[in-house]
Amino acid sequence: MITAAVVGAAGYLGGELLRILLGHPAVRVVRATSERLAGRRVDGAHPNLRGHTGLTFRPMSELDHYDVLFLASRHRETMRVLPGLLGHADVVVDLSGDFRLADPELYHRHYGVEHTAPGLLGTFTTGLPERYRDRLRTADRISVPGCMATAGVLALAPLAEAGLVEGEVAVDARTGSSGSGASAGPENLHAERSGAFRVFAPLGHRHEAEIAQETGLAVRMTATGVEAVRGVQVLCRVRLAEGVAESTVRAAYRDRYRDEPFVRVVAERRGLYRLPEPKILAGSNFCDVGFAVDGPGGEGLLVAALDNLVKGGAGNAMQCVNIRFGLPETDGLEFAGLHPS
């Protein structure tokens, strides 16, 4: 059995990691840290885990050595603790935003503070199997992309890589409330957040930089909080290159994702669920991608959806670790999602 520990295990992403790890056939979670809840039972913070674990949270100071260590602590704080934790595991997987951007300048611009460990930035492999599967097989430091960034990259990659789009991309992201984590303030009070259409990032959302870094495209990104707990959907408005028709677009998606276990192409002409939406993805590791296009050389709308805590975080991290340890890529990630839900 592979031994695993989770830092920041009291948060939403930490809880999701625990859920997935506890159901994994080849991994044993042996440590879950929380400073605030040290000494308390894990299933107090994560009531879905009742009956699945008797673990209690421990402080970070009590970490031993593990095969793999996941960090699900807050961005801006993670860069301070991660350097001191590298010795505690063979493989370190960071889910915060702190080691995603290769360029410390860009980090400063998007996170508003200086990076405190810029020297480590170049040492992480991006935890996106659909682009870096080979490198992940041997990576010892993995940085999992942001939830909206993952959706945006997976929507754009087939066309961007094949040179089928031109110019700037406008990304319109929508997200549920769990994306803000468990320690959120008054903006996440139920009476205020419920039924919201909150344009919290009208221009220049932070994941813009991640998507640009991965696709090579100029990206403008808007983000809105809507009524949902889990779920991210992105709409990418692109201009198709000269002569590119719908059949070319469809073929590009089909070919790019044919062998991917967790990307489905959804662009249907009938039925209620013609394009990707997160409603049917809660708990599942799928990222559904789809598209609609005008006539050749016209406009395209590319759509992706995922569960921010799964393919947008903990599930994606698990998939990377499965790859790294040579395990079946879908281990621990078999849940299909619910309909209706």
Place this chain on the structure above:
Amino acid sequence: MITAAVVGAAGYLGGELLRILLGHPAVRVVRATSERLAGRRVDGAHPNLRGHTGLTFRPMSELDHYDVLFLASRHRETMRVLPGLLGHADVVVDLSGDFRLADPELYHRHYGVEHTAPGLLGTFTTGLPERYRDRLRTADRISVPGCMATAGVLALAPLAEAGLVEGEVAVDARTGSSGSGASAGPENLHAERSGAFRVFAPLGHRHEAEIAQETGLAVRMTATGVEAVRGVQVLCRVRLAEGVAESTVRAAYRDRYRDEPFVRVVAERRGLYRLPEPKILAGSNFCDVGFAVDGPGGEGLLVAALDNLVKGGAGNAMQCVNIRFGLPETDGLEFAGLHPS
């Protein structure tokens, strides 16, 4: 114009009072207090009031003298400040729970602290027009009942007053998240509260005492937080007295509420909305009441619904003040509610 001030105006009930007062043809709001937001614009805390008022919050220390002063501050705190504010208005209307129970012992039992102004308890008139309209015409101190208590009392009164029920009443209340106010903790975080069926008071909810006090019945009360922002619904399970049939029950409701401007009897045999529910009452001052009964002498289920911030608080207070100042009882309270919503 009648001058009015609102203490605790930054809270949810305070905001609702301001909305109603600003639309009232015969009242002018001249003061809104908040300690925390003193100096800030009122429409910052209550964005629905943009374009309706230019008021800023002021601290309580700056209160002058008004025709009517509403207190919408927290229970347990209100009993400390209210005595010092009595001189600031001809009529004082308290919406907190602090002056509802006549008996300080009962207060202690239900609020967990000693009452700090027990001598004032007997000086308040209960702000329930359907029971105390006459007294309210001359009352200078009014204590508005709790939202679930109002619903429970209005559901039970027609049968209790006519002696048509027997034994103990089991009240099952369901409430939206605004009932906890704007300053709530982690239990009101959107991701935790959304979609909840939270039995937060399995036995012995605090409004039990108010309902018992008003109806003379033995009351057992359970309360559950469900997915809604506004809205309270209560189900009262009663045993009908010997020989009481549905027609008697219906007649009792009809007669009791025939002339009430804000109570509607809803017990229909067709349609989607056969019994009262808060979905169509948001923003309106109606309390809808209805019933279903078994054969004579059998069981009865009495149902009431209202908007906790309106008939369950600010609207009811307004109705009392209209009565007190000899104004048309529906002034400021004309909004019909929305369908669908």
Place this chain on the structure above:
Amino acid sequence: MITAAVVGAAGYLGGELLRILLGHPAVRVVRATSERLAGRRVDGAHPNLRGHTGLTFRPMSELDHYDVLFLASRHRETMRVLPGLLGHADVVVDLSGDFRLADPELYHRHYGVEHTAPGLLGTFTTGLPERYRDRLRTADRISVPGCMATAGVLALAPLAEAGLVEGEVAVDARTGSSGSGASAGPENLHAERSGAFRVFAPLGHRHEAEIAQETGLAVRMTATGVEAVRGVQVLCRVRLAEGVAESTVRAAYRDRYRDEPFVRVVAERRGLYRLPEPKILAGSNFCDVGFAVDGPGGEGLLVAALDNLVKGGAGNAMQCVNIRFGLPETDGLEFAGLHPS
């Protein structure tokens, strides 16, 4: 008193018209038609109107003559019945989509059928007070714009009219379920529609044509159904003209809407509700508009929100009729909206 009749009164927009008209100080509703529900009480279909009206639905065949006749029947059907109803009222207000587009070709393209009364198209005045107040004072045939179109036009007008934007506009609209009306199919089943992020019009939504017609801009429009019953929000992505800075944009909005009773400019730097969202607008006739812009000559995101059944339909129609009959423009439309809600 002005006499009014509503055709299609059993639908959602019809119900909303009735609610507003019943609360109007200078109008008396004397007729509400429904074919399906002829003979049934109006408050059976619209339970919020219990206690406000004793009207029953009548078939269209029983229409007399009224000062004003509102049509809230289905698009594609309205063009068939409207010609025969023109004689029944001095002023006819159509809320369907059938008389909005001046060009029958465009109608065919967007509604998929030939227009059956093309000769009447040119005879309607667009029911948008913010653009046609003067013409509306004497208009006898008024066609109220679509809900998303109204939002889009009000968001864009200040910049479009002043020539501050360039090139194509990308409009991203989000809408609640009441926008589909009361007679919808399986796509509106609660279990399917709840929590949806349904991109039902990825490219080329029908209101594109209305917005283009009103603003003179090239418009591309996407529409998504999200979790809400009422409410529309549009995000318009524009390119600002050379040298146009935020201060110019803000001034343009301020000046354009300074005297408008139902448009508020909302673009704040603090607080939870910085940009327009429909959450606080249910039942109110406001359209809130706001913006965020990049540096001079950069990108702009223009946002508008409204209640699709009020400013997006019945309320807007009422405002037009108030203008037409020389009544105070806010009569019947005073409801401020709720917070929280």
Place this chain on the structure above:
Amino acid sequence: MITAAVVGAAGYLGGELLRILLGHPAVRVVRATSERLAGRRVDGAHPNLRGHTGLTFRPMSELDHYDVLFLASRHRETMRVLPGLLGHADVVVDLSGDFRLADPELYHRHYGVEHTAPGLLGTFTTGLPERYRDRLRTADRISVPGCMATAGVLALAPLAEAGLVEGEVAVDARTGSSGSGASAGPENLHAERSGAFRVFAPLGHRHEAEIAQETGLAVRMTATGVEAVRGVQVLCRVRLAEGVAESTVRAAYRDRYRDEPFVRVVAERRGLYRLPEPKILAGSNFCDVGFAVDGPGGEGLLVAALDNLVKGGAGNAMQCVNIRFGLPETDGLEFAGLHPS
């Protein structure tokens, strides 16, 4: 591999059965019937199954022979088709209500029609492992209880079996919209059902009879539809027998369910999730049960929660089949549920 077929596979319960069966290590689904959708892909009706199956629906007339046949067709219709299907499988599992009540009179009273196959009623074993595990090991005809009945029975069984309660039980059930199935009418239109507190069965809900049959108690049952897609919660108000204290109640629950893989006792003094609620159970096969009690001999409130489509239907059926075929009882049912959700 065990071969399985699902009749009524286009419905909500049918879809849930398919999801569970497709993830089961020892079962192969070889047939899914639908009359309405014969010829269409299964993942068109159940979009969560995209990528999990290429099956198409077939009509019932094309059924072969299987190890196990599940019926998830409508009640009142199932009793007509089931007799003709008994020959198509070694084990038949019915999820409709048609073979749950032993007494055809009772069926008539609760379903409003004569039973058409009364002779078969006595041949079914009740599909509740917590009560009939031993019989299920050899049962060839299994009738799975109703979703609210399962919750009610599991809440009451520990006290009822031990004689710790007295007199009549009042059951208050709350349910999400998926409980009405995929073919529901206008009452399930999103705009009408959303945010509802719909007391659709004020007295005498049909599952009353099932609970009474299983517990031997006199049961009165009320049911309310609340805002949720999945999820059932029941509150059972009981009178404790003389001298029964909280510790006795807790011990009774603990002992009764100690070895049950899918029942958890949840009655906590701290935290947000102190009593059972369905919010964290979507997709999982758990039924959580809990309680709150007054002093000895006082009142008790017993609470149970489950996902109506899983432990309330398809998951429970799977658990029974696992038992019947000697498979690990948790096979196919490992999903832990999500938090937050």
Place this chain on the structure above:
Amino acid sequence: MTATECPACEASVVVDDAVLPNEIVECGDCRSELEVVTTEPVLLALAPTIEEDWGE
């Protein structure tokens, strides 16, 4: 089983050999309803579909 091309999206559609003219099959990629025009060789045409109306 015969593989042919979806006229809507060019995906490969596998059709049962027993298929009859006028029967409706479904494309697994774009979910178009396809009408079998001829069977030897199998030729598919897009069947007409009704647009859903999301109203306003």
Place this chain on the structure above:
Amino acid sequence: MTATECPACEASVVVDDAVLPNEIVECGDCRSELEVVTTEPVLLALAPTIEEDWGE
């Protein structure tokens, strides 16, 4: 590891041998916070808890 009884619900609570007086442990059944009063033998007392206020 020592097993002792929860003073709130009588469930068995397993306490680490290294536990110190005044430390807080949690009952797995009822989730009461329990304060360690003495360690030899281990004696637990109910720690005071604050009620959540669901307001109205």
